[in-house]
Amino acid sequence: MSNREYATPFSILHAASLLSHKRRIMKFDRALERVVKQDDYVIDIGTGSGILAILAAKRGGRVTAIEINVESLKYAQKAAELNDVDNRVEFICEHFSEYVPSERADVVICEMLSSMMLIEQQIPASSHAIENFLKPAGKILPETVSVFLAPVQNDILWRRFEILGLLFPRLPQTAEQGQCRDLSDLQEIAHFDLTRTNRNVIVEKTLSFTIVDDGIAHGLVGMFEARLCDEIVLNMEDGWKELFVPFERPVNVTKGDCLQVEISYCPGKFDTLNIEVR
Incomplete structure (x- = not known):
């Protein structure tokens, strides 16, 4: 690989560092336990390490995990294999605004929270999910x-x-x-x-x-x-x-x-x- 092709792995390192946020992950797992039913279709926007997609799959969901960073996506794929859910999670390397699902989702996970909703895409991504991904009676996490x-x-x-x-x-x-x-x-x-x-x-x-x-x-x-x-x-x-x-x-x-x-x-x-x- 040439120097021009090499990219510093900031995205994947950041995604992996969020695995230390145990309280956050445990709260999401409790919420997924409540909203994901067997064979529900789940879309995870900005999957990062894949942790929330994997948890949704463990709860019985059929999951599409969307991530724009290719290195983070490869990491999430390896994590899905390690946790025996690679047959239940489809990984898509694409911006959420460009992805067209084959069916509407029962549950959408959209966790791009930041302190003022200023820098991350939480608000526009959630709006896009409501308009383009989610069933009328579906659930989005978080809700407010x-x-x-x-x-x-x-x-x-x-x-x-x-x-x-x-x-x-x-x-x-x-x-x-x-x-x-x-x-x-x-x-x-x-x-x-x-x-x-x-x-x-x-x-x-x-x-x-x-x-x-x-x-x-x-x-x-x-x-x-x-x-x-x-x-x-x-x-x-x-x-x-x-x-x-x-x-x-x-x-x-x-x-x-x-x-x-x-x-x-x-x-x-x-x-x-x-x-x-x-």
Whole structure:
């Protein structure tokens, strides 16, 4: 293989690293146990390591696992063989928007969750699945997702873009646990019913935060809560990192202040994000 043909294996390594999220996987398994019946047709969008497709097959499903990254798909195929379900899982290397199923699915798994539904394709992919993959009475996992924001102080991520006297444009970054200091309570900015289509939806809201501690507001931190089915709920503690979204400039705040923030973005389109502090 020539150097030009070699690609760094970031996608497959990331997919495999998610196998450490045991709580997330166990919650999905509980949900699949409830919704997948023997010989149900299941479509798994963005299968990654194949873990959710394999679990669905173990529950009796006939599964189509879609993955755009060829190396991740090969890994998932090997995992299916190791777990004796390769005869129940069909692997498709294609973007979900280009795949045309031969039949409508009883269950669609679409787990592309991210802290604000900003970067990953959770919302557009779920909408596409409702319109093109799922039976009218079928089930999609997850069913709903809510997004929350709060202003925070994060000296580490704010200084990341300043080094040796050089300045770089600030971008949203994942934050380690305990790295952000909350300056106000969380507020819900959006709620998505994923059992319905959310085509061309725009999140647009003005939030008024009451500051609970003196500090410097460097930006917002985003997180989510997603209901798989019934009482089975995913949250940040199940393996996701918070997303730190920096302001254009830091804001000094005092306890009792009201900080108004206007935010808008199109879910799944990173470059549409706009934040203004009032």
